[in-house]
Amino acid sequence: MSAALESVLEATMGSLFRSEEMTLCQLFLQSEAAYACVSELGELGLVQFRDLNPDVNAFQRKFVNEVRRCDEMERKLRYLEKEIKKDGIPMLDTGENPEAPQPREMIDLEATFEKLENELREVNQNAEALKRNFLELTELKHILRKTQVFFDEQEHAGLNSTESMTRALISDDNIARQTALGPVQLGFVAGVILRERIPAFERMLWRACRGNVFLRQAEIETPLEDPSTGDQVFKSVFIIFFQGDQLKTRVKKICEGFRATLYPCPEAPADRREMAMGVMTRIEDLNTVLGQTQDHRHRVLVAAAKNIKNWFIKVRKIKAIYHTLNLFNLDVTQKCLIAECWVPVLDIETIQQALRRGTERSGSSVPPILNRMETFEDPPTYNRTNKFTKGFQALIDAYGVASYREMNPAPYTIITFPFLFAVMFGDLGHGMLMFAFAAWMVLKEKPLAAQKTDNEIWNIFFGGRYIIFLMGLFSMYTGLIYNDVFSKSLNLFGSHWEIRNLTSKDVLDNGVLPINPTWDYVGHPYPFGMDPIWQLAENKIIFLNSYKMKISIIFGIIHMLFGVVVGLFNHLYFKRRLNIICEFIPQILFLIFLFFYMTILMFIKWIKYAAPHPINNPDVTTSSFCAPSVLITFINMVLFKSPEEKDTEGTKKNPCDPWMYGGQNGLQMLLVLVALLCIPWMLFAKPFMMMQERKKKHMQDLNTHNTENGDLDGSGAVQAQGQVQGGHKEEEEDMAEVMIHQGIHTIEYVLGSVSHTASYLRLWALSLAHAQLSEVLWNMVLRNGLTQGGGLGGIILWALFAFWATMTVAILVLMEGLSAFLHTLRLHWVEFQSKFYLGQGYSFTPFSFEILLETAQATSEAAD
Incomplete structure (x- = not known):
């Protein structure tokens, strides 16, 4: 009855006061059922698998191709997610946790993601080409508008354009000389450049052409969208007049160096007006096509946003399953997968039920086998917690x-x-x-x-x-x-x-x-x-x-x-009976006889002594005036010093009793002596007892060996003597480590008792x-x-x-x-x-979809 009660208490409260009991198990799975069984174990989150292929490269494992396929699907989903966030479309998170798809469903998922990616890339390419065309037409529209304004200003000034440009570029003497030789022919180029590049562009034109060009520029008030990056940029329209083909070549190279875009601009006003009307018509048509393209792209992204969270969960679960399967070994027949895993003893039945569910889902007729294994390896530490603990x-x-x-x-x-x-x-x-x-x-x-x-x-x-x-x-x-x-x-x-x-x-x-x-x-x-x-x-x-x-x-x-x-x-x-006798008992005695006794003195002082009062406490010996200091009493106790000090005539200096109770001096001396004896007790008792036990064991082994071999010749005795000498050498090394460890532990405890008390x-x-x-x-x-x-x-x-x-x-x-x-x-x-706490264990890290998804979610949020 008591054993049953103890087992029940151990099962219900063991994980609270100490970690769960763990066991190493060997798991045999049929190849067809392995995926479904691992999926069920991932949903359960109670199994920690060991890597049975530590020397095998990650690229040489059995399921590396499936992992690569999952990586590719995850890349496509990240691309879709990026495009969805770019358009500001909310991604529906229903909180659902879909199960890991079957391996045959991977092909459907891959086809869906491939179709979505190709369609989205095609739409983006078409939209970028249309935006680039739209940008060029918009820049040409501004060039025609700005140059028309410029030529109109020259005409209102009473000069035609050629004459005004000539006067700007050529001095009066050169004009007379050129007029005698023939009419002056000026060329011009028009284009668009980023607004912040205008000052450097103008200086370069002046220096390279030696002042023989005329530049006019005007800012475009509204920003223009860069089709490659989607950023809004500010640009300016410019027109450059020059004379001769040499300057024309030089001007075009400078424009190319500053990444300015040149556009054809007719000289005749009628031609410019006609071109402007054509540009406006084409811009309107492009606006219509662009709107339809954006609507189609938006519809594709909205449809993807409804399912992308579930798709991410499915792909990550598939990838985690294949990563786990890569930890398994194949048997000789290549039809069975072998795994080793740490599991809590209390959950073995639950794990077996999950394995049976996975086998039924896969349609396999061979049941999985879960065997407990004996091992000398330290199991992982698993403490069950809830949201409170x-x-x-x-x-x-x-x-x-x-x-x-x-x-x-x-x-x-x-x-x-x-x-x-x-x-x-x-x-x-x-x-x-x-x-x-x-x-x-x-x-x-x-x-x-x-x-x-x-x-x-x-x-x-x-x-x-x-x-x-x-x-x-x-x-x-x-x-x-x-x-x-x-x-x-x-x-x-x-x-x-x-x-x-x-x-x-x-x-x-x-x-x-x-x-x-x-x-x-x-x-x-x-x-x-x-x-x-x-x-x-x-x-x-x-x-x-x-x-x-x-x-x-x-x-x-x-x-x-x-x-x-x-x-x-x-x-x-x-x-550990030896630790109880050689560590716990002297430690508790040392702490109680010195420091806990000091707390008892505090309570005695609080109870015995009170404030002097003519009615409530008329006795001066029990008043606070006669109350001895607990700290001074404790120091005198450790130093074996009596608090009684007498004058030369042998009378006390004051009527107060320095002792709080009768027999205090003798009891305190006994407590200090026992506490001091605890120090060598902690230091030497454990090594001495270990040495005695080992000697006793060696003697028993030696007697057993001599009895079995007899005394027919001396070979057995010589062999036994060699074994004893080798064992004695190892024993000396072990005992030296024990002595060093015990000395460190004793010094740490004794000095720590003082420093830790002061630390509080x-x-x-x-x-x-x-x-x-x-x-x-x-x-x-x-x-x-x-x-x-x-x-x-x-x-x-x-x-x-x-x-x-x-x-x-x-x-x-x-x-x-x-x-x-x-x-x-x-x-x-x-x-x-x-x-009491060593803290030298390692955590139980089970294969759990919940933990994997939370980690992946936190990683993606940190990356954003």
Whole structure:
């Protein structure tokens, strides 16, 4: 009955407190059924396959051609996706998760993608050619329009075009000489150039032609679309007049060098008008054809956008299946695939059902075979998580993945992490802000998860929403304990202090008064948390310093003790009896007899000693005046020093008893002696016991060997002696490693007990810093606004409140919260987990379509 109950508890809670039990299995699949079976296992996501062909090149594996076909289909889908995004067409995401298509469906998918790609490329090529033609006609239209304006300006000036250009290019003496020889013939070219190239173009023309050309240019007001890139560019129209064929050749080369486009432009106005009318007609026709082409392209992309998400999922699943099949081995008959995989023991039945479903889908009559294998290899670590525990498990795995079947710190971290954080971040108001933000993320979990974003900061916050939720909730609790709300107190039950023997004038003149327990304390403790009067006391920091420092030490020692006890469960599970005797027992004794005893002294001091009061505590020996310092007592205890100091006459200097209880000195000396004995116990006991066990085993092996071989000759004895000498040499090497490891472990534990205890004082330091920073922000910002009156005071208060709220969220919640989070993380990773956690395992990475699709989605979003 007890064994059955133990197995049930192990099955239900084993994965929570330690990793799942894993086993190595060998899987035999018929070739025809392998694809369908692997597809079912991918949907299940509970099997991690091993590569049985580590020495085979990726290009020489059996299914490399299928993987290449999947890569080609994925490339075509990325091309379609790019074109869809370019047109701003929304891609329908229904959230469906289609199954992996059968191998015969790959041909249909390839044909569909090939048809879509070819059709889209053809449409794009036609559209680009039409746009290029449209651009040329548009530029020609602007050239005809701008040149006509230019020639009209010359005619209005009373000169014809040839005469004006001649006067611009040739001096008066040369005009007379040329007129005597014959009429001057000028040529011109017209074209379009990018607007930013005009200054350099003009300088080059002037220098190359030595000023013998005349350039006129005008800007095209509207931008033009580049058909190759689709970008909008600004261009200018130019016309260049020159004389002679030599200059004509030179001008054309310069235009070619600056990538200017030249267009034919008639000299006669009538010809230009006729050409302009023809250009306008052709532009209108091109607009019609372009519109039809764009409509057709849009229809093709809209149809593709409806299915592209599902197509991506199908192709990625097919590719993942063939990648996995490449890890398998073929048997001699080439009809069976052999695989090795890690599987959770509790899920073997579920995996077998998935294999049976895959076999039925493929139509195969040969059932798959799943056999468990024996191995000395360390299995992977698999901790089942849900949306609540996933974040806490991620914190642990960030330090190191647990060794196989090692105690998992995550279940304890769910409570200890937000609690220790709250000790440092104890403020009801700030905790409420954090709690409200996390509660909003938890309540809006599904719609927020659907809005996939590549904002890393938001993804971190959303992934740790349950951690933030608990941190805010615990901070509200500790804020109530500290009675701290935005640096103010809540007077829920009325103060239990009375300020006596003071007039109203004394209170008004002083403002802040020290609290004297002798006269002011009524005698009834405040029901919950701190009395609100401490917020007004002058000695508030002195009181809170002592209080928070002591609870930090108490929580830290309890936390470390718990870590050592968790290590005991590891030793018991792995049946390491030697570690229990030689490590756990001296460690727990060392920690309890020294540091836990110090916490007991704190409680004794709190219980035994109280503030001196004429009625409630008239005995001066039990008052705070006679209370010994716990720290000084602990130091004297370790140094074997007595606190009693007598004068020359042998009388005590004061009537106070330096001991908290009877027999304290003897007990403390005993505790220190036992703690000091634990150090050599940890250092030498384990190597000594291991050496004794090995010697005993060697003697047994030697006796067995001599009995079997007899004493007929000396050969057996000589052989046995050689074996013993070789084994002795290996034993010495092993024992040296054990001694070194044990020495390092002992020094680390002993010194770490001191340093780790002091490290928990960060709970006190950050709590004090957070409270003081909150109080400074209130006094320096919001308090000034509350002292203002009238309408102007309301405006000032509104502005100061906005600034105070912004600084509160930015500094006290975000920055201080991040600081407290990191310190809490360190306390768990170093101070707590070092007591029992090795973290030398490797994660269980199953073949899972869900994980593969999420990774591919994140990669594509990062690439965008």
